Amino acid sequence: MRRSYGGDHDLDETWLSDGWEPVLRRWLHDAMAASVVEPNAMVLATVDADGCPATRTVLCKGIAPDGVTFYTNYGSAKAIQLQQNPNASVTFAWPLIGRQVTLRGRVERVSRHTTELYWATRPRGSQLGAWASHxxxxxxxxxxxxxxxxxxxxxxxxxxxxxxxNWGGMLLRPASVEFWQGRESRLHNRIRVTAADGRWIAERLQP
Structure with a gap:
């Protein structure tokens, strides 16, 4: 169960000179162009009160310089875990195009106004589902x-x-963002950007 990667331009540190957001947006666009199913899906990792990790897939509903946003019931397991420990990680995985992005940082609730603006865009069935499900x-x-x-x-x-x-948005403000690009012979490209003194520092990691 192996596949070869490559064929696109090598990920380079200079791509991240303006921060992580433009590259994430471009890669998301590439995933959409490649007809990746649910390209905005991301795996959210949290830690429960006993220190045990928990993961689940959520949909990213916003990308901005301050982070990525998803929506949930504030009584859900993930929301309760984030209230107890706001540190979390999200990963976008696009195997079809051989790319992955992981953001790590603290999560906070968005404003009620932001939630209401997004809520107005949801299909009526999804709105009803949010009321029906605890x-x-x-x-x-x-x-x-x-x-x-x-x-x-x-x-x-x-x-x-x-x-x-008891429903609304959650914003993950990344302290670090890692971009992964599949290459031949498993010599994958990995570049991590980390926030430092108001700017982003890029470093290449060995695969």
Whole structure:
């Protein structure tokens, strides 16, 4: 189960002279152009109260110079873990184009205004789902979950659906960002940028 990498231009430190965000955006665009399924999916790693790591895939809904944003129920397992320990990591993995990006840093909630702006772009079905699901909590059956969705639809029939009070955005502010690019003979390109004194320092890592 091996594959060869390469064929595109070698990742170079100079690409990151303006920071991590432009390159991440370009690589995300390349993943979209290559028809990668869910190109904005990223694996979020957190640590629970016992120090055990937990990972799950979430969708990146914003990229800006201050970090990447995703949305969740604030009562979910990941949100509770981030409240206890705000340090986290997210990884975008695009095997189809032989690239990966990992951001590590602290996570904080976004403003309610930012959440409301994003909420207005969500499909109505997704909005209803956020009201129906008590994320990460046990439920007896699929039928109960579907009934909760039906109840939510009836509750908000014929009217705009407000943002649930315990739902919103989370922003990961990266202290370091590592770019990985697959190369032949497993001599992959790895370049990490780290925040220092208001600027980003790039260093190449051995594969």
């Amino acid at each position: 994320q990460s909590q046990p439920i007896g059956s699929r039928a109960e979950l579907e009934q909760a969705l039906t109840d939510a639809a009836a509750r908000f029939a014929g009217q705009p659906i407000p943002v649930p009070p």
